[in-house]
Amino acid sequence: AVVSTQSGHYGREDRSHVFLVLPRTAEMAGKTLHNLNVRGQRGNIVQNYPSVEYDFIPDKLEMEKEDLVHIQWAGYNTNPENRAGEGTDATDRNNFLQLAGDLDTSYPELLEAADFWSSVESLTSPEASPLDIAVSLASSGYYCGQTAHGTCPAGESLEGNNREALQGQLNNAPASY
Numbered sequence: 001a002v003v004s005t006q007s008g009h010y011g012r013e014d015r016s017h018v019f020l021v022l023p024r025t026a027e028m029a030g031k032t033l034h035n036l037n038v039r040g041q042r043g044n045i046v047q048n049y050p051s052v053e054y055d056f057i058p059d060k061l062e063m064e065k066e067d068l069v070h071i072q073w074a075g076y077n078t079n080p081e082n083r084a085g086e087g088t089d090a091t092d093r094n095n096f097l098q099l100a101g102d103l104d105t106s107y108p109e110l111l112e113a114a115d116f117w118s119s120v121e122s123l124t125s126p127e128a129s130p131l132d133i134a135v136s137l138a139s140s141g142y143y144c145g146q147t148a149h150g151t152c153p154a155g156e157s158l159e160g161n162n163r164e165a166l167q168g169q170l171n172n173a174p175a176s177y
Helices: 130-138
Strands: 033-039 055-057 068-072
Touching: none
Parallel strands: 033 068
Antiparallel strands: 033 055
């Protein structure tokens, strides 16, 4: 791999990320693992050029019943000024939830009515219920689940939370999940 750098940007444009690739667990053996990523950033397409408005990579994911999916995104707190859309300036946030209606609809489905989550389970947090997983992804990890469980302390769950409420544009949610 070749990395092109501009030495004048050292120290002010560090875009490096650190991540850990873990071996597959026994539960994952023989199963297809899909990686679902978010691309784009807050703001409108003119503000963010050459970036794009939010979407997923791949933009259409077709899976079999036993397939696995790893959902990931990386927001940040260093978005250039005046590019935050309705969020706090210089921030970028993402979440994952079911939309109501067809693909042209951009309103979230109420968690109680969302059918997507009924057959979802977590290999990294097996005690988490489908509702716990939905709450965690919808809140960008601000809440670790609806209720406390093995990997979700009571004070970080939606029902036991003792922090300020999740802000509507996710401004107080973690940048990455």
